[in-house]
Amino acid sequence: MPKRRRYLIEMFTAAGLIVAPFILPHLGFAPNTVNRILVWGLFGIGFDILFGYCGLLSFGQSAFFGTGGFVAAYLLTRAGFPNVLLALVIGMIAAAAVSYLVGLVALRRTGIYFAMITVAIAEVFFFVEFNPLSAFTGGENGLPGVPMPSFNLGFATLRFSDGWSLYQFLAVCYFIGIVIALRIVRSPVGAILSAIRDNPLRAQAIGHNIHGYKLAAFVIAAAYAGFAGGLLGVLQAFMPPDAFTFETSGQLVMQTAIGGIGTLFGPLLGAAVWLFLQDFLQSALNLGAAWKLVLGTVFVLLVTFLRRGLIGGLKDLYELVAHPKKPAEPTEAASLSDFSAAAGSDAAAMVPHKRAADRGSGPILQASGLSKQYGGLRANSDINFTVNHGELRGIIGPNGAGKSTFFKMLTCEIPPTSGKILFEGRDITGKSVTDVCQLGLTKSYQVNQLFTELTVRQNLTVAVLADLRGKFRLDLFRDPESIPGLKEQVEQTLQLVRLAGRPDTKVSDLAYGEKRRLEIGLALATSPSLLLLDEPLAGMSPQERQETVKLLKSIGQGRTMIVIDHDMDALFELAERVTVLQEGRVLVEGTPDEIKANPAVQEAYLGGVLE
């Protein structure tokens, strides 16, 4: 994003918040409704970071909303704490601290398990609030008498009371909340969260500690919830016990989905729709309790037909009007033209930089006695395998020879049943795939594992971030552009895999051959000292294969690579030495010419050659 447009969203938000009190009353919004919308909107910002950006759907946000709210309200009422803002911040910290502990349990699982566990945990909070802690929380009566904020500026005291006066305070809170959230989603952490949402396995494999980032998103969401909970108490001058109910979590989820997931502003819009319709249906149409039925039906229809919510729908509409022509279907020809366009690029420029010191001669990888047993099936047995620095090794073998299993063990995706793997002299057996990638060993997958909702550039950026920042770092407010070398490394990788022509295309719009190259690019972008390629040529046309072989040759300069493929001509052209696997064992190893002439290999592939 260009610098001058950088703060456009922030400016529009500020303008919107300033003009809202002058416009909304004419549309039938009561000040109290607008204030509640802001509180729900703020609550939802955190939830949207968790769900929209990180893909974790929690039905238990009420736990943190209530925790923050009750801690703040308790301090302000029973403990006689004088400073409203400080109490809100303490409530927020309490919610975040509690969520850290909850996250340790809930994040053990993902998907629907995570949703179920968060529901259960939130229910526990509800009961704890009502019974064991009712002496502090007032039980079913809640905590009445929460004061309004006031600030002593020395020369004057700012007091916020009901209605539009309190709106000013809430609007400032919301504005700060959205500014922080925008910083977070634009930070390296934000990029990684999106990658985790799209493909957690790959995010892990390129060297990110995804558990740490998920926990961070969970705590951030809880901090927003806690602060918003405190504001609810201030707004109503009373902390209601139903902040802890499942309905609270449910309403948040529904409002966010109605407004638009992954937009940050979706929850605000959703809350506006929800609360306005609630008032409207109840008072204007006299529907009484049926308002919830109407809203529930609206929600089901929205989820079914407008999956990205109102904001997503508006965006699509805008796209339709602004760019009525659909982008051309990706073709093989387009994919091939990238090669000629980028032919002159300096491929050797990108070498594994930070590990340059320990490069040398001798073995980079030694596997000894490696076996993998799946029940009664022996996928790999007793493989001894050594690759030297700078080598380009090929692995061939018939289907079912155990090639992919072997690769998975080398990258520590699966643990070997027995045996040992040394990488650069270090024992990596039993390490995690993330740690091994951080050490400089990664692979490209046989079946594309990309971040499909992100652009080509974003994909590579996420991979490069793992290389430059290590497996976990909470630089929530950092501008990615300020990370030295990031841009260069992404550009180099783009050049190297011939995707410099369309860096801002979404992955789902790429041609197959381009996706294959991006797959290699993702592995390459982590600047590995040992790169494994699992069938990089699979599914390509003959012409694409030729070009890709050239590409692999240029990538191979200055690094060590092991390539699995079924295309023997390509592999013999590429590799210096070739290892043949058959039925989980090493059949033979040698130069391409030796392999071609070997009768055992011919037998393995052709079922025996009669002289």
Next chain:
Amino acid sequence: MRSAASSATIPEIDATQAPRADHCRQRRFAYFHINVIAKGRRFGRHIVMVNWANFVSQVFNGLALGALLALISSGLTIIYGTLGVLNLAHGAMFMLGGYAGYVAYTYTGSFIVAVAAGSLFVALVGILMERIIIRHFYDRPHEDQLLVTFGLGIVFVELARLVFGSQSQIVPAPPLFAGITSLGFMFYPTYRLAVVGIIAVALTVLFVVLYRTRIGMIVRAGIEDSVMVDALGINVYRVFMIVFGIGAMAAGFAGIVNAPVVSLTPGIGDDILVQTFVVVVIGGVGSFPGAVLGGLIAGEIISITSMFNPGYAYVMLFAAMTVVLVVRPYGLLGTKGRE
């Protein structure tokens, strides 16, 4: 000591004998302390004296609640296992079964007709829901499926509220099981004992259908690998529809069987849904035996903790779930691979 114990057990018996009592009677039930707290929030710090008779009665209560949870969870888990959809409207299905049975009972006065009507109506709702809405969500992310079933659950609950109002409704126990039974050292409501038997029969039927019939074999194969079942030339969509119907029916059946024990309110399924989640997490998602085992464990934990302090029942349930998640992340009887 003696008076405290009787105050905890005797009123339950009254309630079963006098089914037309006002809805305040709920609070007397040791059986469903949890729901009472959630809905009425009238429960203060209610600590029941611990003695032998009380303990045994709570164990029975736990068994009844556990059997109920086992049946509902089985429905949830076979739907999830086969279709890959977690039905957040499952609690609403439980509620609908109760109300459908209540309507049938009002017109016929027969409990058996009520049970049949309750289960069949919910099976029909399940089939329609699958055909009209869920079918379009198989290719969409899990999160979308959660959202739409959650929304449908709200629609069902609010529809029931619109039609029947928020006042609680009562279906009396059938005459055969009315009254109390003497167990020698204590009295216990007969219908509560019958619930355990009725649910055991229902679980057995479900077991036979799943493990001894052709359709059951296809369903279990679908739980293992629905793509493969499709490839074998079996119309998986038809299987999905049937499974959704059966799963919903299990909840609906439980809903009407439970109606004489706890009076019906539109929100009755909400707490059940949460308890069902815990059951499924403990037992292992997609595992029928896991649901039964998890249900019994959860039922006993809730009941026995309630005897000491109902406020901690959920905390204990949650603690058990945490222990299971730490020790066996895929549930007691679950297998890796289902996420």
